[in-house]
Amino acid sequence: MKSGSAMCLLAAVLIVCSIRTASANTDNRHWTLASGEKLTAILEAYEPGQDVVSLKLGEDGGKREFKLADFSTVDRAWLTEWAQIADELELVMQNSKGAFEHYQSQGQYNTDFYVYYPGKFTMESRLPMFLMFHHSGKGARYNKQFIEAAEAAGVIIVTFDTFRNTTGDKTGDELLARLKELLPRIEQLVPHDPAKVFLGGVSGGAMAAYGYSAEVERPWAGIFANGGWLGGTKKRFEMPYPSGMRIAMVNGKDDAAANAWVDNDKAVLTGKGCEVKVFSFQGAHQDAPPMAQLKAFLWLLGESDRELPKRPPRST
Numbered sequence: 001m002k003s004g005s006a007m008c009l010l011a012a013v014l015i016v017c018s019i020r021t022a023s024a025n026t027d028n029r030h031w032t033l034a035s036g037e038k039l040t041a042i043l044e045a046y047e048p049g050q051d052v053v054s055l056k057l058g059e060d061g062g063k064r065e066f067k068l069a070d071f072s073t074v075d076r077a078w079l080t081e082w083a084q085i086a087d088e089l090e091l092v093m094q095n096s097k098g099a100f101e102h103y104q105s106q107g108q109y110n111t112d113f114y115v116y117y118p119g120k121f122t123m124e125s126r127l128p129m130f131l132m133f134h135h136s137g138k139g140a141r142y143n144k145q146f147i148e149a150a151e152a153a154g155v156i157i158v159t160f161d162t163f164r165n166t167t168g169d170k171t172g173d174e175l176l177a178r179l180k181e182l183l184p185r186i187e188q189l190v191p192h193d194p195a196k197v198f199l200g201g202v203s204g205g206a207m208a209a210y211g212y213s214a215e216v217e218r219p220w221a222g223i224f225a226n227g228g229w230l231g232g233t234k235k236r237f238e239m240p241y242p243s244g245m246r247i248a249m250v251n252g253k254d255d256a257a258a259n260a261w262v263d264n265d266k267a268v269l270t271g272k273g274c275e276v277k278v279f280s281f282q283g284a285h286q287d288a289p290p291m292a293q294l295k296a297f298l299w300l301l302g303e304s305d306r307e308l309p310k311r312p313p314r315s316t
Helices: 004-008 073-093 139-144 147-153 169-189 204-215 262-271 290-300
Strands: 029-032 038-047 052-056 063-066 099-104 112-117 129-133 156-160 197-202 222-226 246-252 275-281
Touching (some): 029 073, 073 139, 112 139, 129 204, 139 156, 147 156, 147 290, 204 222, 222 290, 246 262
Parallel strands (some): 222 246
Antiparallel strands (some): 099 112, 112 156
């Protein structure tokens, strides 16, 4: 994995999650208190049972302790989710050779995002990168679902808070602007193969991935669409989806809603010059299990002939 000196080159708001106490390297996260006060600080520790949040004010600053109620609604939600997922991540990471890291971008839109680097990652490697969207914006928890398949496939997984099912054009426009601001930061921060950048997601996150492929200009390699659809409208069917993408439609066998659109969406996408393959797993409208993820990843990478693990990845 990455050496200590190489880690410093990442230069971002980095929190390596192993337990509820988080360690950080160089930069900070923006916080808003219930009083309206704004802080830029590093999260040092949060113990929900003790209701104490410890922040370090910059690399050379002092520590301040707060109660959860001292924070804004958004930051309380983030802290609660972080604490809930930390123990689960620790268990998953015990069986992984990779690293799970948290960042927060800084700009007009401050966005928390999470990266899983597989064990084969080095600062010099150029691995495929998947940008994955969750319909409820549960970035850390969603990343956890891919760790085993990502490790087996040797791909980087990036997931996000904030991005979620939209409630109108205004919300959708803001999320699109957020992604356009965030994408160059990720591409600069995370060493990867620029010719193998994929979009993906589950349910509404998959629909968002389809849309972003048409709305954000770059050479997208393909889409991992788990229980998703194009959107069911003429406007969505006529979007300028890039030709040459590989599209993996990964649906539960009993996912009636997603499966109802497979033939239509496949025809639209192949008509745009994309290659589409449908993967089915035992289940309904839900996250695909690790083996289904892995098979789709390998097909997207053009490596379907690669030997699969003798024992399927353990489900999380």
